[in-house]
Amino acid sequence: MQDYVQKEFSEQLAQISDETLRKKVVDVCIEALRTGNDGKGWENMDFPFTLLISGVTVSFSDHVRIVTDLASQAADLLEKQRIPINRDILIASAILHDIGKPLEYVKTAEGVITKSKVGNRLRHPVTGAGLAMKHELPYEVVQNIYQHSWEGDKGPGRTVEGEIIHRCDFLHYGPLKISMENK
Template sequence: MRDAVNKLWPEIQWIENPKLREKVAQTWVKALERSLLKPEDLNRIPFTLLVPNCPVTFMEHKRCVVHIARQSAEAMQEFMGRSLPVNLDTVIAGAILADVGKLLEYEIGPDGKSRQSERGEALRHPFTGVALALECGIPDDVCHVIAAHAAEGDLVKRTTEAFIVHHADFMAFLPFKNPKNVKAR
């Protein structure tokens, strides 16, 4: 399973702290072991069930979010880092783990289409993602990013790192809500 995680997530190598890097990889291993989805499913299922006929896969979306978050954090460090410090490892780890709980929230139905699992109906992915991350020893600042990246985070005071990942995620989601933005495949 570790080889599958390494193949899915070359961006894990961007995390400078080796202990955090290992814990992030281990969280993905644990999620895949508990998921009804297979690693290869992540390259074909839609990243969201909220957009009908979503043309972007889970991994396309996830990797895009990680890249947007990293580049945004680097720009913020360059121009505002003196006044607003940004922990790049926390941003990258949080972005990589933000949707790890979807592996427990999604399943593939008998019709071959993605759907919300019974667990997913009860617990959205920020909750299951934090549970997986805590089990693997992910630090609280990264768990905060996972917890606060979606709408659930609107009720807490987000850290700078959580704001970065939240906005990166929504940048790669909200344009799909307007069908005029989407090019048919």
């Protein structure tokens, strides 16, 4: 599973300069994949990244790569405007922003992806933040995972990196949803 995660996110992980942080990011991914699917685990990250767009074929790993790449490119532009950005925190948080989703979903015997037992109780920002805390990721990363969706609208305020991830997450989700609805 370690080789698989490292290969899936190789370009994104390479942007994290702190080796310890990089390893922790991979460890969190591995634990989510091993304990998700209501404890049965996932063999890969090919399951759909959302249940809110009917007919979506974009996988969880595709979404994580797209959001991380959008965040990285946004950071390039914003840094030119002298907005300070912690790249390690940005990339680690982006790779992990949806890491609660392997716990939130389950694959039924019929092969349908739906909400898991955990997912019916706790949204993925909560379970993802919990996993990140367990693996002693920096508090900024835990905060960014917890606040990447509407939970972050209620404060405390998002970090600069968290605000970028929040926008990039919806920058992928929004246009994709509209394009699918217009098909």
